[in-house]
Amino acid sequence: MDNVIEDNKNIFLSLVKDNIKREGINTLIEYLQKTDFFVAPASTRYHSNCAGGLCKHSLNVFERLVKLLKMQYGEQWQQYFSLESATIVALFHDICKVDTYVVDTKNVKQNGVWVQVPYYTTQDKLPYGHGEKSVYILNGFIRLTREEAMCINWHMGEYDMRVKGGISLNDIYYKYPNAFLTHIADNMATFLDETIS
Ligand SMILES: [Fe+2]
Numbered sequence: 110m111d112n113v114i115e116d117n118k119n120i121f122l123s124l125v126k127d128n129i130k131r132e133g134i135n136t137l138i139e140y141l142q143k144t145d146f147f148v149a150p151a152s153t154r155y156h157s158n159c160a161g162g163l164c165k166h167s168l169n170v171f172e173r174l175v176k177l178l179k180m181q182y183g184e185q186w187q188q189y190f191s192l193e194s195a196t197i198v199a200l201f202h203d204i205c206k207v208d209t210y211v212v213d214t215k216n217v218k219q220n221g222v223w224v225q226v227p228y229y230t231t232q233d234k235l236p237y238g239h240g241e242k243s244v245y246i247l248n249g250f251i252r253l254t255r256e257e258a259m260c261i262n263w264h265m266g267e268y269d270m271r272v273k274g275g276i277s278l279n280d281i282y283y284k285y286p287n288a289f290l291t292h293i294a295d296n297m298a299t300f301l302d303e304t305i306s
C-alpha cells in the first residue's frame with residue numbers, strides 16, 4: 110500500500126474511532142478491512158478513478174458535509190445533525206462500491222503502436238442498487254437512524270435511476286434536508302475536490 114493510501118486509511122479509521130460509538134461499528138470495520146474499500150477507486154471513468162479513490166472520496170464528502178452543515182446551521186450544527194451521524198453518512202455512503210471494481214486490460218494505440226493498458230471495470234456481485242445497497246450492507250452491522258438511512262439512500266439525487274423512474278426528490282429533500290446536504294457534499298467532493306486520471 111503506498112503512503113497516500115495508508116495515510117487516508119489512517120485518517121478514515123481515526124474519524125471512525127473518535128466520532129462513532131454505535132454498537133456494531135467494530136464488526137463493520139473488521140468487515141471493511143477484508144474488502145478492497147481502502148484500495149478501490151471511486152469510479153471507473155469519472156471522479157477519483159485511481160487506487161485508494163473510494164476512501165479519499167469518502168473523506169472529501171465528510172469535509173464537505175461538515176462545512177455545509179456549519180454553513181446551514183452555524184457553529185451549533187450538531188443540534189441538527191450529530192457528528193456521529195455526519196461521520197456515518199459521509200464515510201459509508203458509497204460502501205455499496207466495495208468489491209465491485211476489477212482491473213482489466215484494453216488495447217490502446219500509442220505512437221502508432223498497439224499496447225495493452227490496464228483499466229478499471231465493474232463486476233457487481235450484488236446488484237442491489239446504489240444508495241439502497243449501502244443502506245442494506247450497513248444494516249447488517251449497525252442500526253442506522255431513519256435520517257441517516259435517508260441521507261445514504263438518496264445521496265445520488267437526480268443521478269439516481271429511481272428518480273428518473275418517477276420518485277419525487279422534492280418529497281424526500283423537504284422532509285429530510287440533511288439528505289439534500291449529503292447529496293450536495295457528494296457532488297462538491299466529486300466535481301470540485303477530485304479529478305479524473
Ligand atoms: Fe454514490
Ligand SMILES: [Fe+2]
Pocket residue numbers: 166170202203295
Ligand atoms: Fe459518493
